Amino acid sequence: MATDRTSLQERLEALKRAETDSGSMLENDKQDFNIDSKMAQAEKTLKKEVRSRERGEGESAEAPSGPVGLDIGTSHIIVAQNERRYIRTTNELNAFFTIPHSKFARNILVKNDVFFFEQDDLYYIVGYSAENFANMFDTDTRRSIKQGLLCSDEKEGLTVIQAIILSLIQKPKRLGEILCFGIPGDPIDGIGSVTYHESIIKMFINRIGFTPISINEGMAVVLSELAEHDYTGIGISIGGGMCNVCLSYLSFPVLTYSIQMGGDYIDSSAGSVVGIPATKVKAIKEKELSLIAKPKDRLTTALHIFYNELIQKLQKSMERVLSASNQIPMISKPIPIVLSGGTAMPEGFTDKFQKSLANVRLPVEISSVHLAEDPLNTTAKGALIMAMTEETPE
Template sequence: MKQQEESIRTVGLDVGTSRIVTACCDGAERGFESQLNAFVRIPHAKMAESMLHKENVPFQVQRDTIVIQGNEAQRFADLFHLETNRPMTQGFLDPSEAESVPMVKKIIETMVGKRNGSRPRVCFSVPAAPLNATESLTYHEATLRQTFDELDYEVRSINEGLAVIYSELEDTNYTGIGISCGGGLCNVALAYLSMPALSFSIPKAGDFIDSSAASVTGELATRVRIAKEATFHFNGHFTDKLQQVLTVYYEDMIHALIAAMKDAFSNAKRMPKLAKPIPMVLSGGTASPQGFRDRFEKLLRASDFPIEISEIRLARDPMTATANGALVAALTEM
């Protein structure tokens, strides 16, 4: 019986617009894996198919095309000068994209896998509804649940900002504000003793920075993103135009995020009465450039913020905090 229990795989899953990340517990070690939430199509040929197979590139054949998904999609897009396709936009599955669900399913299936017939236990992250928006999360969450049913996983979900709190704020008994700055969205949650009090998202994050900078410099957004990820940092001496333009839109995003928090926290009816200052944690790919935390803190301290903040820290690993928090939730609640 014990043996059987131990073989059940428990996984924290971060389903993001740009990346899908898993956190797994293998013994005492925690392991992380990340795949781009993207795919690319190339024309089908028998020879190409058998070479991809030989090289262990994950792909599917669909009629006259070969579909390559995950991290390899980027490599093949670069090789053949194609844009990658993305199954999600601004944090959510796109109901008008018939292909998006099977793609996400395939990527997740490859990452979570299946072990000797036992049902994996998966806790997946869901974004919060956009601030002041009427649209709901129903389609996104229900569709993911249906997908997990088909894969025969045992699942539960966790709000993304709360997952960041689960990952990083054990020392304050999970009291504080968790923020994930990703590709499509910035997600914010405030929790008191692990209980979520308020959460929301704003549709301004990495993709917004890329497309805005691209429209100014006249480059492709994909190219801007690659340059941004490779070299962007705050407080640089700008030798090229792109760095300066990226700083402008980065600051625009930070201002929007702070303004949204001020709005949400001062108007919330269900805010807990906080006896002392609480910490704030920043995570996600967009929070990872050098100097981001410092710039964020400077702008937040200069704003008339409605809650007393004890410290602003960067997640230990900004790229895996959501998945790690989802794993903490799976291990404690499932």
């Protein structure tokens, strides 16, 4: 089974071999192995516009008609599918909120089309609905994933993730359809097991009828954004719980790692300084933060400070990890860095990152730093591209 260490090139090669080996197959069977069309489709998909939306309240899950890309992030879960003219992504907030079981509460939830499930005398309100409830009670939502990995403190974390995924995507029409999901790189500074996280999610995805494959989140960014650079460069996904870094050479993820610091750290640090819940800080940050403009109040000052800290820690980690690696091949040309993820979205983030890069010494020369075209959907799109090049099992 493919893992994040498998490159796009390897997959294409495998498909080519399958095509060659299928010389004695019947014509109908051959159609499934049509490498040219798969390659062409994946390449064409890269150029398509991404149309993204939040899952609507009371809306039922979509029925997949082909391979699926899935990003299970600390703050959002996003599903990407290839449509005829565009890539469609649907997202749901990866958060929940519990209230005690009662007939009255149930009626309210049902009446208002709130996304919830019932377990152990509690109602689990999930997704954007949970955020609304948390704001109502002036408190924070709970997370099924912390710092990028399944959260050991929340025993129902996996159930919440499963509920969200099943609210976004139905079981596949064709059993064994490929679903590729993003996984973090091994954290260099923290705890938690990527292997456990990856295996548990694979088991669930398998159970609902998909063939699961995984891709490193940073690699998904490279696949999504660096086709014109021969998939050579550094992809960084800066999400809620962690920053994922992947140095790719010709689509081979030669170096991947993560640091367990992201938007949530900024929100909670700034929130605790100013004395407001992180959920509210997040909402303000997403709505109006600019890293170009001078901070206008205590909260934005705090946000600037913690953003600077994140960038410095990320770049310092890059300096240390890349310099210590003997895996990086000699790359004759400077390579690009592409940033993605919700935390990289505030105005001025890319500039700040680029300027700060002068303070570290990387063993590879950097040609440019740019923000992904659609930073929130980059990982899901990259995962979809990977899923599309995978050979569907018979």
